[in-house]
Amino acid sequence: MRRxxxxxxxxxxxxxxxxxxxxxxIVRSSLLKRQSSDLDITLPPEDVKPAALELSRRLKAAxxxxxxxxxxxxxxxxKDKIQIDLTAYQGKDLKADLLRRDFSFNALAYPVSAxxxxxxxxxxxxxxxxxxxxxxxKNIVDVVGGLQAVADKVxxxxxxxxxxEDPLRMxxxxxxxxELGFSISPRTLAQIKxxxxxxxxxxxxxxxxxxxxxxxxxxxxxxxxxMDSCGLLTALFPELEAQRACAEVYxxxxxxxxHTLDVFKRMEYLLDHLQKAFPKYAAKLAPIARHKAxxxxxxxxxxxxxxxxxxxxxxxxxxxxxxxxxxxxxxxVLERLHYxxxxxxLICAMIGEHLRPSNLASNDVITDKGAYHFFRDLGExxxxxxLLCWADYTSYVTDAQLRRIMPKSGERLMSIAxxxxxxxxxxxxxxxxxxxxxxxxxxxxxxxxxxTRLITGRDVMDALSLPPxxxxxxxxxxxxxxxxxxxxxSRQDALDFLKTxxxxxxxxx
Numbered sequence: 384m385r386r387x388x389x390x391x392x393x394x395x396x397x398x399x400x401x402x403x404x405x406x407x408x409i410v411r412s413s414l415l416k417r418q419s420s421d422l423d424i425t426l427p428p429e430d431v432k433p434a435a436l437e438l439s440r441r442l443k444a445a446x447x448x449x450x451x452x453x454x455x456x457x458x459x460x461x462k463d464k465i466q467i468d469l470t471a472y473q474g475k476d477l478k479a480d481l482l483r484r485d486f487s488f489n490a491l492a493y494p495v496s497a498x499x500x501x502x503x504x505x506x507x508x509x510x511x512x513x514x515x516x517x518x519x520x521k522n523i524v525d526v527v528g529g530l531q532a533v534a535d536k537v538x539x540x541x542x543x544x545x546x547x548e549d550p551l552r553m554x555x556x557x558x559x560x561x562e563l564g565f566s567i568s569p570r571t572l573a574q575i576k577x578x579x580x581x582x583x584x585x586x587x588x589x590x591x592x593x594x595x596x597x598x599x600x601x602x603x604x605x606x607x608x609x610m611d612s613c614g615l616l617t618a619l620f621p622e623l624e625a626q627r628a629c630a631e632v633y634x635x636x637x638x639x640x641x642h643t644l645d646v647f648k649r650m651e652y653l654l655d656h657l658q659k660a661f662p663k664y665a666a667k668l669a670p671i672a673r674h675k676a677x678x679x680x681x682x683x684x685x686x687x688x689x690x691x692x693x694x695x696x697x698x699x700x701x702x703x704x705x706x707x708x709x710x711x712x713x714x715x716v717l718e719r720l721h722y723x724x725x726x727x728x729l730i731c732a733m734i735g736e737h738l739r740p741s742n743l744a745s746n747d748v749i750t751d752k753g754a755y756h757f758f759r760d761l762g763e764x765x766x767x768x769x770l771l772c773w774a775d776y777t778s779y780v781t782d783a784q785l786r787r788i789m790p791k792s793g794e795r796l797m798s799i800a801x802x803x804x805x806x807x808x809x810x811x812x813x814x815x816x817x818x819x820x821x822x823x824x825x826x827x828x829x830x831x832x833x834x835t836r837l838i839t840g841r842d843v844m845d846a847l848s849l850p851p852x853x854x855x856x857x858x859x860x861x862x863x864x865x866x867x868x869x870x871x872x873s874r875q876d877a878l879d880f881l882k883t884x885x886x887x888x889x890x891x892x
Contacts, residue, residue, distance in 0.1 A: 392465070393501045395441050400426055400434045403469075404477060404492035404524065405499070409515060411488050414533050415563070418504060418512035421466035424495065425480055428454050428471035435469050442467075463503055464510045481526050485552045486559070486571075487539045488532040492524035539568040546574060550581035554593040554619070557610055561600040572613055579618040587721040590619070594720070598676035601655050604648045607683075611644070620683070622712060625690035630700055639689045642778060643682070650682040650774035651675075659789055660773060664822045671766055681730045681771055684713040685737055710735030732764035733771050740772045744817040747799055751831045754824045755867045758832040766825060769818050776814040779807050788812045793819050834866045837877040846881050857891040858884065 396403070403426035412419040426434060432448070435456035439446035444458040444467070454471030472480040481490040493499060493515065500516040523530065532539050538556050540546075546553050553575045560567050582590075597603050610616040617624040626639035634642045654675045657665040672678070688709035689702045710731040717727045739761070743753055758765045777785050788808060792815035802809035824832050840855045849855065862880060865871050871880050884891055 392442070392503075393495075393498050395438070396424070396495050397498055399437050399441060400424065400430065400469075401496045402426060402430065403434070403495045405495065405515060406470075406481070406492045407484065407489045409513070410491040410493050410518075410523070411529070411533060413499075413515035413518060414491075414530075416514070417563075418514045420510065420512060421468055422501075422513055423468050423470065425470050425472055425477065425492070431456055431469050431471050438467070438469075463505075465503060465513060466510065477524065478526055481524065482541065483548070484541050485545050485549070485555065486532070487527045487529045487541055488537075488565075489529070490525075490527045490541050491529040491533075493518060494522055494524075497522040536563070536565045537568050538565050538571060540571045540574055543574060546578040546581060549585070550578065550583075551585040551589050551593060553578065553582055553615055554590065554597070557606040557615075558593050558597040558600075560609075561597050561602040561606045564602070567609070572609070575615055576613045579614045582615060582618050587719050591720040591722065594680070595676045598679040601651065603679060604644070604651045607644060607647060611640075620716065622687055622716060623683075626686070629690040629693055633700060639686055643686055645778035646685065646774045647679060647682045649777045650679055650770070653770060653773055653777075654678060660792070661819065661822065663793060664819075664826055667826050668766070668770075668822075672770060674767075677726060677730065678767065678770055680717075681733050681767075682774055684716060684730070685709065685734050685771060685775065687712045687716070687734075706735055706738050729764055729767065732761065733768040736761055736764070737768060737771055737775065740769065740817055740821065741776075741814065743821075744814050745799075749796065749817060749820055751824070751828075751867050751869075752864055754821060755832050755834075755864065757821065758825060759863075766822070769821060773815065773818055776811050776818075780811050784808050784811075788815070792816055796820055831867055834863055836863070837866065837871070837874050838862060842878070843881065846878055847886065849886075854886075854891065861891045 403424050405422065406425045407423045409419045409421070409423050431454045435446045435448075435458060438444065439458055442458065442460050442465075443462065444460040444465075446456060446458045449455040449457050449468075453473065456469045458467040458469070459465070460467075473483050474480045477492060481492060484490045497519065499518055502514050502516050504512045504514075506512050520530075527541055528539075538560055556567050556571060556575065559565065597606060607616060610619075617627075623640055623643065626643060627637060629638045629640075630642075631638040637644075653660050654672050657668050657672055661668060686702075686705065686709065688705040688711075691712075692702045692705040692708055694701050694703060713734050714727055714731050717730060722730070739757055743749055743757065746753070761768060780788070788811065791812055794816065796816045797809070797813050799813070802813035805812075836859070838859070840851075840859060843849065843855050843858050844851065847858075858881065861884060862871070862877050865880055866877070871877050
C-alpha cells in the first residue's frame with residue numbers, strides 16, 4: 384500500500400492549535416509502529432469549537448459536534464478521509480486529563496507544537512490510517528509510567544476507579560491484549576474481578592463493538608479463558624454460568640462450559656487454518672469465513688440451552704431439543720447486544736439446526752437427496768453451519784489427534800462400523816469426512832443440491848388442471864427431488880414426470 388507523508392497536516396495543526404497534544408491511542412500505536420484509524424487531540428475546553436471550525440476550513444474537512452457534554456468534535460477530511468477527534472481536557476489541565484484515562488499506556492501525550500511527521504496510508508475501506516513518525520522521547524508527556532508499560536507490553540489500570548467510571552474498559556482490556564499481544568497486569572485483573580458485575584451497564588452497541596474486535600483476532604480464545612477466570616465472561620453472558628456444573632461426568636471439570644470454550648478454540652483455529660482443514664475448498668470458503676467474529680459468537684452460544692434441557696435417560700444424559708431452544712435463547716442475547724436482524728437470523732439458524740450434519744452422518748451413505756434437503760432447508764446458513772459443526776466435532780479430540788486425522792478428512796467416507804473401532808477419534812474423523820463430502824456436493828456438484836427449476840407453478844397448474852394450492856409447492860418439490868436423483872433433466876422430462884404422480888395422496892412424494 385502506498386504511504387504518503389502529509390507534512391502540511393502537522394504544520395496546519397500546529398498553526399491552529401499549538402497548545403494541543405496528540406493523546407491516547409495515536410501516541411501508543413505510533414510508539415509500537417502501528418497505524419491508527421484516527422488522530423486523537425486534546426486541548427482546553429474553550430478552544431475546541433473554534434479549533435474545529437478553523438481546521439474544517441483549512442483542511443477542507445466535514446466537522447460536527449459528537450458530544451456537547453464532554454466537548455468532542457470530529458473532523459473528516461474530504462480528500463484523504465483522515466479522521467481527527469478534538470476533545471476538551473477531562474479535568475483542569477492536561478495532567479488531570481491523562482490521569483483519568485483508562486490504562487497507563489493510553490495516558491501518553493505528544494505536543495502538536497513538536498511537529499511530528501504524520502504519515503497517511505489509504506485503506507481499502509475508503510478511509511485512511513495514520514501514524515506519527517520521528518517522535519522525540521523528551522517531548523512525550525508521561526505522568527503514570529505509560530512508556531514503561533508500552534516497553535513491557537502490559538496493560539495496567541491508570542487508577543482504581545477506571546472501571547467504575549466506564550465499565551466497558553474491562554472488556555477493552557482483553558480486546559487490547561488480543562489486538563496488541565500484550566498481557567494484563569495482575570492488579571488490573573484483580574480489579575476487573577471486583578468490578579465485573581458493572582459490565583452490564585454499558586449500552587449493548589458498545590459491548591457488541593468490543594466483542595467484534597476481540598473475536599476478530601487470533602487470540603480471542605486465550606483472552607476468553609482469562610475473562611472467565613475473572614468472572615467477567617459469565618457476568619457478561621449470565622446464561623452461560625449454568626453450563627459450568629452441567630454434564631461434568633461427560634465433559635469433565637467445567638462441564639458444558641468447558642465444551643463451549645473448546646468449540647470456540649476450534650472455531651478460531653479453523654478460521655485461521657482453512658487450508659489445513661479444507662485444502663480443496665479453502666479458497667471458496669475464504670469469503671464466507673471472513674466473518675470471524677460472527678462465527679465465534681455462534682460457537683460461544685451454540686449449546687446455550689443444554690443445561691435447561693438436560694435429562695437423564697437410563698444411564699445417559701440427553702439434551703432433547705437443545706438446539707431449537709438454544710436458538711431462541713441466543714436470539715435474546717444477540718438482541719441485547721444489538722446485533723443486526725440479518726446476523727441474528729444467520730446465527731440462530733446455525734444454532735437451531737447444528738445437529739443436521741450429525742443426523743446425516745448416522746447413515747452409512749449420504750445420498751444426493753439428503754444433501755439436497757440439507758442445503759435447501761438451511762439456505763444461507765448451510766455452509767457457515769458446516770464450519771460450526773467442524774469446530775463442534777473436533778472439540779472431542781486432542782490437538783495431536785486433530786493434526787493426525789485432518790489430512791484424512793478429504794478421503795472417502797469411512798463406514799460407521801469402522802469409525803466405531805477407534806471411539807472418539809474415528810467418530811470425529813467420519814463426521815469431518817461428511818462435512819467435506821457436503822462441501823464437495825455444494826461446490827463441485829451444485830446441480831445436485833441446488834437444481835435449476837425446470838418448470839413453474841403455472842406449468843403445473845396448466846398441465847394438471849389444478850387450482851392454486853399448497854399442493855403445487857409439493858409437486859414442484861417432488862420434481863426437484865427427481866431432478867437431483869437424475870430421473871429427469873429437461874423441461875419435457877419434468878412435464879412427463881407430472882403424469883406419474885398420485886395427486887390423490889395426502890402428500891406428494
